[in-house]
Amino acid sequence: MxxxxxxxxxxxxxxxxxxxxxxxxxxxxxxxxxxxxxxxxxxxxxxxxxxxxxxxxxxxxxxxxxxxxxxxxxxxxxxxxxxxxxxxxxxxxxxxxxxxxxxxxxxxxxxxxxxxxxxxxxxxxxxxxxxxxxxxxxxxxxxxGMTAAYEGLPEDVKERIASIRTVHSYNHLNELLRKKNPHRPPLGEALLAQFPPIVRPLVARHPETGRKSLYLPLCHIESVEGLEKAEGEALLKGLQEHATGAxxxxxxxxxxxxxxxxxxxxxxxxxxxxxxxxxxxxxxxxxxxxxxxxxx
Ligand SMILES: [Fe+2]
Known part of the structure; x- marks a missing residue:
């Protein structure tokens, strides 16, 4: 077979x-x-x-x-x-x-x-x-599919985002979920210490295939390095809209x-x-x- x-x-x-x-x-x-x-x-x-x-x-x-x-x-x-x-x-x-x-x-x-x-x-x-x-x-x-979504971006956008890094945070996600569900507790000291914010590339290279993809779990990303809050949010929202298209x-x-x-x-x-x-x-x-x- x-x-x-x-x-x-x-x-x-x-x-x-x-x-x-x-x-x-x-x-x-x-x-x-x-x-x-x-x-x-x-x-x-x-x-x-x-x-x-x-x-x-x-x-x-x-x-x-x-x-x-x-x-x-x-x-x-x-x-x-x-x-x-x-x-x-x-x-x-x-x-x-x-x-x-x-x-x-x-x-x-x-x-x-x-x-x-x-x-x-x-x-x-x-x-x-x-x-x-x-x-x-x-x-x-x-x-x-974030590889197909990346490959479908216009070349000028690929160039613009090539070296952008984003900050991922469990606390950011938790606060977002708390807005929808106020009964959800804030993260305690232990979890905050266990999961400090970490920096990740916006364009990731897959270790097995070598192909590039968008690394874009928007609800985990609290900021974009080097961009004002509003500019970073607009960039990521636009990319997510593209990447979650039909x-x-x-x-x-x-x-x-x-x-x-x-x-x-x-x-x-x-x-x-x-x-x-x-x-x-x-x-x-x-x-x-x-x-x-x-x-x-
Ligand atoms: Fe999941």
Whole structure:
């Protein structure tokens, strides 16, 4: 079986690929390598459907081909799949009135496009979600391809932003979320000390492919080095508008058995809300580490 003969692009810019004919319960090294090649060629997003029969061990084995699974020590152990501490349950499932999965309700639009934890170093280089249960509507996940978006910029804009650096801050994100949800507490001293603001390039070079992409999780960026606040904000907002345009974005409507893997170094993602009072959603999530973006 050749994976490359069985995949189709998910956007007109070529960002994202859906792979056909893969059975993750019968993995071999060549399949993982080929899936990895498509993953990189497609700018860091693959979708594999109809895997409802696989076990957490299959998922773990597949994802290990992409990077080193990160632990979930910061989460309630009750949210982890028994025997698989690298696999976190995300959703709104409950037992005896207690959540058995990590529930984070998404805000209504505008979408909160982001790259996970860009405010820490090393950052997670990718994640995957595997769908077990999904509501009939809502609960989708949006993805935006930052390599294709960068390549689609006019040359004069590429030149203008070539050496710009931005300041990423967990506190900035938290304050932004607090505006929408005043019950969310401010970051305490310990978290502020653990996650001081860090500087990142606006144009990142991918360590595996060498391709450039926009590094633009706007909700994490508190300022642009060397620019006045308003000028920096206008620049980033304009770039985000371009980068989350139809050509570069894909909205995944989940079905049980879907697996989606994304590269956190060159894609944005965003959740959408669903009616959690009426419906259940359950995903397995694995996050993996690896080589960081160049220039950092
Ligand atoms: Fe995320």
């Amino acid at each position: 050749t994976v490359k003969s069985g995949y189709s692009p998910l956007t007109r810019s070529g960002f994202g690929a859906e792979l056909d004919g893969l059975d993750l319960a019968r993995l071999d090294e060549a399949m993982v390598d080929e899936a990895m090649d498509v993953f990189h060629e497609a700018g860091g997003l693959i979708v594999i459907r109809d895997q409802g029969h696989i076990e957490p061990a299959d998922l773990l084995e597949f994802v290990t081909g992409f990077g080193t699974p990160e632990g979930n020590e910061k989460y309630d152990p009750g949210f982890l799949v028994p025997g698989y501490p690298d696999v976190l349950r995300i959703g709104n499932t409950k037992e005896n009135g207690r959540y058995t999965s990590l529930f984070i309700q998404a805000d209504p639009p505008p979408l909160l496009w982001h790259m996970d934890d860009s405010f820490r170093h090393p950052q997670p280089v990718g994640s995957c979600l595997f769908c077990l249960r999904t509501p009939p509507e809502g609960g989708e996940t949006g993805f935006a 050509a570069y974005t894909y909205m995944h409507r989940w079905r049980p058995g879907d697996l989606v893997v994304w590269d956190n170094r060159c894609t944005l993602h965003a959740p959408t809300p669903f009616d959690d009072s009426r419906h259940e959603r359950l995903m397995y999530r694995l996050t993996f580490g690896g080589r960081q973006i160049a220039g950092f």
